[in-house]
Amino acid sequence: MPGPRPKKPSLRRSPCPVSGCLDLIGDRWTLLVVRDLFWGKRRYGEFQASPEGIPTNLLADRLERLGAAGIVARRPYQRNPPRYGYTLTRKGRDLGPVLSALVAWGKRHIPGTRTLDEAAPVSRPSRKSRRTGRA
Amino acid sequence: MPGPRPKKPSLRRSPCPVSGCLDLIGDRWTLLVVRDLFWGKRRYGEFQASPEGIPTNLLADRLERLGAAGIVARRPYQRNPPRYGYTLTRKGRDLGPVLSALVAWGKRHIPGTRTLDEAAPVSRPSRKSRRTGRA
DNA sequence: AATAGTTACTTGCAAAAAGCAAGTGACTAT
């Protein structure tokens, strides 16, 4: 069979870019995975260890969807033992301003929120992040 | 028990501002209503007329939640017949940068998206928006 | 060489939310 699949049967709701974004990332978990990727997390277990506690089946589903959307790429990042990890594509990294805007709004308008670092997620992952356990 | 209720029984998933944002606006419809409000729409019927076609029960639910979150305010905007409309609060208007970032990302990475106007939603709703029907 | 442990998932199922259609009440225009 020449063409296995046309592209995506998921019909877009409207030509509005906001609507298009929400079709891809409009739920309570997807952007948290992207946030973790900005923080330098790459492995399945690291995403699971985030304080929000994403259910494992949803994590697998979101990673698959993010991959299908071209926002993340799965690739080996270590051998012996061979391990595969997830990284942001260019398309995914371009979500940085979205996360930054959310962080700014949240810090201003949601009491009790705080970032671990001062750095906005648009910055590259800090090298000296200690692994005191998680997060 | 000193206080009758702290504030909201909806438990926050983590102190992360991204997580806090997604608890409020992390779904496929809420930000579309906010977008419409930025476009100057105020009435229930105007939100319904948007091309995405939000189900009426979800629209009512989202408006109630946005009100409870302090993002929109319901208030009379006309009398005889008395009509109530929805407007963005300061907190709601501060979502402008989030929408702008989403628009920028969508226009860059989602093929086939287009904005009706050139104006980004961060600008205040234009006064001279003609009511040629919708949008 | 079994045994146990870690990692990265998959599967099953109950509960919640989404989505659709129809209905309701207040007011208005004919």
Place this chain on the structure above:
DNA sequence: ATAGTCACTTGCTTTTTGCAAGTAACTATT
């Protein structure tokens, strides 16, 4: 009176979420 509009509400089916348990591959331990 009758019909129409507006802003919702209600009922019901489908889809998604969330939780727990299970599985496969590989590694470290005894």
